[in-house]
Amino acid sequence: MATKQELIDKNHAYWKDRFTALDDRTFEDAGKSIDRIRDAFDYACREIDKEIERFYSQYADDSGLTLADAQQYLRDNERKEFQADVTEYIRMVTSDDDSRFSKLLDSLSTRARITRLEALRAKTAMYINDAYGKESDALHDSCQKALESNYLRTAYEIQNGVGKYEAFQQIDKKSIERILSKPWTPDNKTFKYRAWTNKEQLIHTLTQVFTRGFVSGIDSKEMTKTVKDRFNVAEYAAARLVNTEAAYFASEGSRQSYQALGITKYQILATLDDRTCDICADLDGQIFNMSDYEVGLTAPPFHPNCRTTTVPYIDDPVLTAGEERTARDPDTGKTVLADGGLTYNQWKEQFVTDDDEEDEEE
Numbered sequence: 432m433a434t435k436q437e438l439i440d441k442n443h444a445y446w447k448d449r450f451t452a453l454d455d456r457t458f459e460d461a462g463k464s465i466d467r468i469r470d471a472f473d474y475a476c477r478e479i480d481k482e483i484e485r486f487y488s489q490y491a492d493d494s495g496l497t498l499a500d501a502q503q504y505l506r507d508n509e510r511k512e513f514q515a516d517v518t519e520y521i522r523m524v525t526s527d528d529d530s531r532f533s534k535l536l537d538s539l540s541t542r543a544r545i546t547r548l549e550a551l552r553a554k555t556a557m558y559i560n561d562a563y564g565k566e567s568d569a570l571h572d573s574c575q576k577a578l579e580s581n582y583l584r585t586a587y588e589i590q591n592g593v594g595k596y597e598a599f600q601q602i603d604k605k606s607i608e609r610i611l612s613k614p615w616t617p618d619n620k621t622f623k624y625r626a627w628t629n630k631e632q633l634i635h636t637l638t639q640v641f642t643r644g645f646v647s648g649i650d651s652k653e654m655t656k657t658v659k660d661r662f663n664v665a666e667y668a669a670a671r672l673v674n675t676e677a678a679y680f681a682s683e684g685s686r687q688s689y690q691a692l693g694i695t696k697y698q699i700l701a702t703l704d705d706r707t708c709d710i711c712a713d714l715d716g717q718i719f720n721m722s723d724y725e726v727g728l729t730a731p732p733f734h735p736n737c738r739t740t741t742v743p744y745i746d747d748p749v750l751t752a753g754e755e756r757t758a759r760d761p762d763t764g765k766t767v768l769a770d771g772g773l774t775y776n777q778w779k780e781q782f783v784t785d786d787d788e789e790d791e792e793e
C-alpha cells in the first residue's frame with residue numbers, strides 16, 4: 432500500500448506533467464501568431480525601405496537631402512498620384528476607429544498642397560496600419576484559442592485524471608467575445624487597445640526618425656537601418672503582448688473549467704528553468720483556494736511574458752492509464768465503466784456539448 436504522502440506526490444507529478452503539456456501547447460499556438468505578426472511587420476518594413484530609397488533617389492542631390500528639400504511641395508502630378516493612392520486606401524480599409532491616422536488620411540486626400548515629407552509619412556503610416564491590422568487579428572485568434580482550448584482541455588484532464596467522464600458544456604461564442612473584450616490588468620486596458628497604442632507609437636516614432644534624419648543629413652542607408660531598429664522594438668513588444676495575453680486567457684479558461692467542475696483549490700506551477708524569475712520561483716508549488724483567485728497576485732500571469740500556470744489541487748487519488756474509469760452517458764444519465772481512458776478527441780466527441788450548434792439546429 433502506498434502511503435498518503437506517496438499518493439499526494441504521485442498526484443502532484445501527474446497534474447504537473449499534464450498541465451505542463453497544456454502550457455506548452457498554449458505557447459506553441461501563441462508562437463504561430465507571433466510568426467504571422469513578424470511576417471506582416473517585416474513586409475511593412477521592407478515596403479517603407481523602398482519608399483525611403485525612392486524618396487532619396489528622387490529628391491537628393493550631390494550634397495544629400497536636407498529638411499528643406501523634404502518640405503518642398505509635391506508637384507501637381509505627384510500630388511494627384513499620391514491622393515489617388517490615399518483615396519483608394521481609405522476605400523479599402525473599412526476602419527471604424529477615429530484615430531489621428533484616419534483623420535490625417537482624410538485631410539490629405541483633399542488638400543491642395545502636400546509636402547514630400549507629409550506624403551512619405553502618410554505612406555509609412557498606411558503600411559504600419561496594415562501590419563497592425565494583421566497583428567490585431569492574430570492576437571484575437573490567439574487569445575480566443577487559448578481560452579477555448581484551455582477551458583476544454585482542463586476539463587478533460589481533470590475528468591480523465593479523477594476517472595469520471597461527464598457531460599461538459601463548451602463556452603458559447605457570445606461569452607467568449609465578452610471575456611476577450613474585458614480588460615484584466617490594473618490599468619484597465621484591453622489587448623485591442625494595447626495593439627492600437629503600439630501602432631500609434633510606431634507611426635509617431637518613424638515620423639520623428641524621418642524629420643531628425645533630414646535635419647542631421649543622414650543618407651538613405653542609415654535611415655532605413657534606423658527604421659529597421661524601430662521595427663525590431665515594435666516586433667518584440669507585439670510578441671510580448673501575444674504571449675502575455677494568451678497566458679492570461681489560457682489561465683482564465685482553466686479557472687472557468689475549475690469552477691464548472693467544482694474544484695476548490697489550485698496549485699501554482701512555474702516553468703522552472705534559467706529564465707524563471709524570482710516572483711514565479713517563490714510562488715511555485717503554493718496552494719490557493721479558488722475564492723482567493725486573483726490574477727497577478729495569486730494566479731498567473733504574474734508579469735509580462737509570464738510562463739507560470741496552475742494545476743487543480745485534488746485530494747482524491749488519481750488514476751493512471753489502464754485503471755478503471757466511469758463514464759456517465761450524456762444521453763441516458765447512466766453511469767457505466769469505461770475501459771482504460773479516453774483520448775481528448777474521443778472525450779470531446781462524446782461528452783462536450785456546444786450551445787452554438789444546438790442554436791443553429793433549432
Ligand SMILES: [Zn+2]
Binds near residue numbers: 707711733734738
Ligand atoms: Zn515569472
